[in-house]
Amino acid sequence: MENSTSNSSLNNKKICVIICGAPGGGKGTQSNLIIDKYNLKHISTGDMLRKEIADDTELGKNANKYISKGQLVPDDVIINMIEKKFDEMDCTHKNGIILDGFPRTVKQAEALEELYAKRGTATDILLDLQVDEEELINRLLIRGKTSGRSDDNLETIKKRLDVYNSQTKPVTDFYEKLGKYVRIHGMGTVDEIFRRISEAIDKVM
């Protein structure tokens, strides 16, 4: 029989979500809706890196060399940044966490699950947004007119898509083997896609 301590930690179980998908797949857009509905803490490594660039930090200067070429920032830099974030985070008021754009390599996925295991948790679900390549490019070119992002131009978008296919897709296989993988049809209106996501999250809540 479980004692009261383990019962209370079970009751306090927080949900750990990953939202994954190609550049322009809608990770950020859908994350904003998910955090409102489920009261989750949003961690986007892309947003964190862009903040470092805007603040002109050493980390930002280094990261920008990779981002502007559509390449991934080295794993050790990203894993250290996430570990620091976890250590600083106060999640007591949240129902859990949604990671957007992380993990992006199998090495990052292994590191994440180790960091979670140390904290007595694990990923519950990986949502994989599936969007046709033509639509991805179209969305990013439209956004590029106003975003000011150094990576929203056709040449860099193509590079980001190659990097996604070669380095990030294996992350979905990693979570499929763990039984945590859910494919989400990512075409259609933002609301339609959000309804599909909500159904998937509700099943693991």
Ligand code: AP5
């Ligand atoms: P990151 O910031 O994560 O960018 P990304 O993966 O390339 O994806 P985006 O942010 O461009 O797209 P999104 O999926 O969030 O889509 P959004 O909702 O914005 O990473 C940037 C770079 O940082 C990386 O290339 C890498 O260099 C580095 N980096 C980050 N994390 C890293 C990591 N873990 N390891 C190593 N390097 C890392 O939507 C896109 C557009 O489409 C928007 O304009 C939106 O309004 C529109 N839109 C959304 N949904 C719809 C819809 N249903 N219909 C029509 N338009 C839509």
Ligand code: MG
């Ligand atoms: Mg994004």
